[in-house]
Amino acid sequence: MLDNQPRGTICIEDIEIGMTRSLRKTVTDHDIELFGEVSTDHNPVHFDDAYAKDTIFEGRIAHGMLTAGLVSAVIGEQLPGHGSIYLGQTLKFMAPVRPGDTVVAQVTVTDIDHAKRRVGLDCQCTVGDTVVLKGEAKVLAPSRKFD
Template structure:
């Protein structure tokens, strides 16, 4: 608590604290594989050729890893820390495949917060509907704080 005559310093991330947790869930619809390929140019047969994919250790078509990782983008932009957030760093391990039709849940837990900047470190994980971890890692997120344009 600030003493008399001492200004209270407000952190740019407000009440966000270590241990805060957020989730984001999205189904990996088959059409997203085509959309992802359109954006990136990645037409790996693992994603499009059922016969090829069936002969791999995956046994069937798999989604691009970016689709699973994309749930993390939505998590940080929509939930934790929320709108205006961008990644500064990602360290991700892909631990299992995502198949078309899987429901993915991204989970983030705040592990540290910069003392004076809107920068958050988080542990992240993406799980399938079967509770299989398909991706896990650590991210550093910066939250853009718009300038107050109403002040004179």
Template sequence: MIPKKSNFHILQIGFKDSFTKIIDEDAVQKFSELTGDVNPIHMNEDYAKTTRYKRRIAHGVISAGIISALIGNKMPGVGAIYVSQELKFKAPVFIDDILTANGEVVERWEDKNRIKIKTDVINQDGKVVTEGYAIVMFE
């Protein structure tokens, strides 16, 4: 079955949605294997204890992946093409953090079938770990 194309019209300015994911040990291991990023701050507990964080941190870009999941699955999902993302990493993500990506449509370009989404990712304590803006186009 072929999924239906997106409903660009539902994504009006002010439309909001979110997506939540636990960043567990398995996620960090898989991300490291996929990307080849084996920096010891992510992979070696003994090394991480010598850093300012005193424990391992997840790869910062994993939080951007949570934003991608929000766009690809829910905002609006089918038909969305992630064009660009501006990111600022505000705080570390630790193993077993629960991250929630939030998005809010802040601009629309009807003639280009594109929207601008204000994005942030917060952890289980409500702390912003990543923020920025995404541009999404539609088929």
């Protein structure tokens, strides 16, 4: 399930402090399998119930970067959207995401440098009321001047 806001582009000229965009996705076993294949990360904490049961998580979890990828999707598809270029990202993983969890990834504009087309974003992922990931991103936003 992917429930997100309209995709497209918000140019630097139209971005404002406080703008927020988000998406909602239920993480499935298939998502975890695909991410493992693409990333080549086959850590058994993601794939083996018996192994994962004996870890600090007491069960299987999704890859942290799969969750972080949802932030990337919001940035690349919604805010600023198509044409955005990642300049940097900080991440702090706060809690595990498990198969079947519905993650809400949200980004909020915190600062704008119009001259350099740079946008600062607060990034957060939640499962219910639990923050599972937080961080900040810097992106180069598209501009109508360069269309």
